[in-house]
Amino acid sequence: MTTIAVLGAGKIGESLLSGLLKAGRAPADLLFTERFATRAADLTKTYGITHVDVATAVQRADVIVVAVKPQDIEPLLDEMAPNLPAGKLVVSLCAGLPTKLFERRLPEGTAVVRVMPNTPMLVGEAMSAISGGAHAEDAHLDLVEELLGSVGKVVRVPESQQDAVTALSGSGPAYFFYLVEAMIDAGILLGIPRATAADLIVQSAVGAAAMLREGGGHPVMLREAVTSPAGTTIAGIRELEKHGVRAALIDAIEAARDRSVELGRAHEE
Numbered sequence: 001m002t003t004i005a006v007l008g009a010g011k012i013g014e015s016l017l018s019g020l021l022k023a024g025r026a027p028a029d030l031l032f033t034e035r036f037a038t039r040a041a042d043l044t045k046t047y048g049i050t051h052v053d054v055a056t057a058v059q060r061a062d063v064i065v066v067a068v069k070p071q072d073i074e075p076l077l078d079e080m081a082p083n084l085p086a087g088k089l090v091v092s093l094c095a096g097l098p099t100k101l102f103e104r105r106l107p108e109g110t111a112v113v114r115v116m117p118n119t120p121m122l123v124g125e126a127m128s129a130i131s132g133g134a135h136a137e138d139a140h141l142d143l144v145e146e147l148l149g150s151v152g153k154v155v156r157v158p159e160s161q162q163d164a165v166t167a168l169s170g171s172g173p174a175y176f177f178y179l180v181e182a183m184i185d186a187g188i189l190l191g192i193p194r195a196t197a198a199d200l201i202v203q204s205a206v207g208a209a210a211m212l213r214e215g216g217g218h219p220v221m222l223r224e225a226v227t228s229p230a231g232t233t234i235a236g237i238r239e240l241e242k243h244g245v246r247a248a249l250i251d252a253i254e255a256a257r258d259r260s261v262e263l264g265r266a267h268e269e
């Protein structure tokens, strides 16, 4: 069985470990590193997985998943480089960091796959986009696709699109949560108890997502079907348009893309 080590078990690292376990992978096939000892102990207790140091992780695992903040990558690469045997596959989940950075800092010929996942991985509903680096072969991409396919959907994209993908689906869940939060607040304003407002909005979000995914409908047609002539929905849509919500969303996603590019530039030679 393939042994997978997750370096940095924070929010996304834990989501991956938990998702892989839920998908049927044995705890014995998973390793993780974590710089905070109390967090490491909590994760071992919760999931029964083994906490190791970076040197042990890169030596024992076949697939090494890097899940630290982009700002924390340099010291981690310093620790990985002298210990990484040839033939290992390095998978980076880090926003903005190009495969070239890993290839430059790790032993010559190391296969690197850049991935942009998202936190719905925790419930087996991740959206992950993967791109191979210079030494990644089809077999490496197939392996990463299989791993991430067990915790959600996977698409292959050229690495040049990864900053945009990061803004769209990497950050995307946060924008949906933000929208839900705002709609629940609207319910409070209208006198609906918070718990009821949350139920109403969360189920509406789940239903809308199911229609988008399973119904195969176009978002414009689905919205038009809710929008009756002289009805309630169009009164609300007029306010959204007046406040420039569409342009705000486009600007937000462009800003997130720009930030991803900036995170990568910070590590250029």
Ligand SMILES: NC(=O)C1=CN([C@@H]2O[C@H](COP(=O)(O)OP(=O)(O)OC[C@H]3O[C@@H](n4cnc5c(N)ncnc54)[C@H](O)[C@@H]3O)[C@@H](O)[C@H]2O)C=CC1
Pocket: 007, 008, 009, 010, 011, 012, 013, 033, 034, 035, 036, 039, 067, 068, 069, 070, 072, 075, 076, 093, 094, 095, 096, 116, 117, 118, 119, 170, 171
């Ligand atoms: N949170 C999200 O929604 C997503 C995050 N990502 C990417 O995943 C990476 C991690 O993000 P989060 O999980 O949100 O951050 P986080 O801060 O929750 O997790 C990072 C973890 O790495 C640990 N760490 C840092 N340096 C370490 C080292 N040298 N050795 C061992 N452990 C170390 C930290 O203690 C922390 O627990 C980032 O690069 C981010 O861009 C990608 C997609 C989505």
Ligand SMILES: O=C(O)[C@@H]1CCC=N1
Pocket: 095, 166, 170, 171
């Ligand atoms: O906010 C971030 O930088 C990370 C990357 C994508 C989602 N969260």
